Amino acid sequence: MSQPASSTSPTPPHPHTAPGSTTPGLPEPPALPGWEHLSSGKVRDIYAPAAGGPWAGRDVLLVVASDRISAYDHVLPTPIPDKGRVLTALSAWWLDRLAGIVPHHLVSLDVPAPVAGRAMICTRLDMHPVECVARGYLTGSGLAEYREHRTVCGLPLPEGLDEASRLPEPLFTPAAKAELGEHDENITYRRVEDMVGPAIAAQLRGITLELYSRAARIASRRGIILADTKFELGTDPEGRLTLGDEVLTPDSSRFWPAPAWQPGRPTPSFDKQYVRDWLASPASGWDRTGDQAPPPLPDDVVERTRERYLEAYRLLTGSALEL
């Protein structure tokens, strides 16, 4: 994709990625010529165009996926090599396949050499503060709420559902984004309407369910169940509702190998299961209810987790990621 002509118009500060919002304790983000570091999330480092750089004055951000991994609401001290490449390549692959439902934020994959393969130049969005989750199957926080109230995000569900049950139809089950170390909180559709207004809420729900249906169909052709997934949407500088963030990666989704699915039993997904299992085991010596930071991961847990991410990419796209 072509490089933009540079202009001198200043870029206004972004309300949700303002400088200074970086989580303490994260590693120093790489210095990138032409870009200035703006903020860092659990996994991604966000940069804005620097004066004099090739994208100066443009309403774009450089979104760099690090190899950081989070589990139990903590960023772990040990990275998973190539994870950032998998997340970036898989998001780009999906965005291509979801075109036509909603505009998306990916502008270019032609990024500075030190972050090649793990970064995207994206339209800068004003993000809606809602995690747009779609669920086709019952598990995790959805199952917990169902067991207590027979609802998910306040939506009533029939009796008799269990772990990994297929839902009668896919549901929009929004969540409010939590601070680091806190759980995202499932919220009702009514809460979403209060947060973003009824018109945007209806669009978020409709788009989320359409994206889910298309993605679930594509995944099922590769023998993978898309149990649930989370999208983030925002408004672009022209006021258009736009799909942002990562899309349909193992970090934002539960992908289940279809042959392993059995209602009533947890299904292992292509994600952090080895990491979670090890952290929860006596071998880690870690008490996740305490306030201690998690310990470094052993090499075999790192390697098996890396394999899971690469395998998810290979199965979904049909070819191995070139590293």
Ligand SMILES: Nc1ncnc2c1ncn2[C@@H]1O[C@H](COP(=O)(O)OP(=O)(O)O)[C@@H](O)[C@H]1O
């Ligand atoms: N196009 C975009 N414009 C502005 N912010 C974005 C865009 N795409 C993603 N984001 C934000 O960038 C951050 C991505 O970093 P990440 O490490 O995933 O953060 P988090 O810990 O909040 O999940 C998120 O806060 C996400 O909302």
Ligand SMILES: [Mg+2]
């Ligand atoms: Mg994120």
